[in-house]
Amino acid sequence: MQLDIAAALAARFAGVALAAGVLAAVPARAQEPPPFQVAQAATATAPEPSAEQMKLANDLLVANGEASSFDAVIPNVVEQTAASFVQANPDLIRDLREVAKQLSTEYESRRSEIVEILAKIYATEFTTQELKDLLAFYRSEAGKKLVAKREDLLKAGFSSIQAWSALFAREMEGRVREEMKKRGFTI
Template sequence: MQLDIAAPRVARRAPPLAAAAMGFALFVAGAPALAQDTAPFQLAQAATAPAAKPPQPSAEQMKLANELLVANGEASSFDAVIPNVVEQTAAGFVQSNPDLIRDLREVAKQLSAQYESRRTEIVQILATIYATEFTTQELRELLAFYRSEAGKKLVTKREELLKVGFSSIQAWSAQFAREMEVRVREEMKKRGFTI
């Protein structure tokens, strides 16, 4: 682990669930703007209504959800969260105390190792989400799929498939943009404009 404030951090590819979580966070951030369109009566009614508490998943659902997260690879996709948070926190102190960079690196390394066991908390958050969203039978079916040869192949190939897919979509997008440039010019020419 290195604290390097001079070089920009290279973003790691977010796993599918992390990407979904980021999308959800962006949605929630925009919620106040959406709420402004709601009628005052509805806002007052929503404020006084008790929040519906989702049913707690059973112990079997939690067990199956944990097994599923291991089988589908998502349990290990958050391995870097704790070291990254510790490193970023320590790097924040480097900006105001540049002479302490060496000591801050050592502290970050020590704390990363010390708090590594808390990674299970992240897995439990995910397991609770899965266990709440899927029935026991659905979890069994998903687990059966990810333990099958096709499921194992999907987990093994997922990163490669996403990389090839992203690259192919970028190439397609560039070609499509060139086509649109020609079409926009043609349409604007029909209106008497040369661009």
């Protein structure tokens, strides 16, 4: 069951789930700066991107599917926050769920802040021409196919890597046993 969940998450977030996880984990890691400050610090030394670069970066995030990869961040953070109150207040679970649903809807408009953070990073890291080239690729048939098949590719890759990993683990088990036997131990 856990492997199915991991495969679904890997496929759904297409490699950018890590950033979503960082956003979701912020309350548990209060000693670290909030992700928005991290993103600002990462781009602080770079010149401010032009309006054209920002538009191209936004268009690219839509075209390559990354903008929608963060659709679940706000509802997940709201649900996790509400759920954190359940242990101390188990009788309030129904009300906490209702509040989470209400707040998810209320805060959905803030998803654009996540896309803006990403767009600024892209606009800072890529020149205007590079952004145009990337956008052209993602708007091409090959780019559209990549976006459309990304989930299936990630699922297949995850599944194949799991199978390889299991074989590799067995191989390593044999090698460890062999090396330990050379040292006089049978395990």
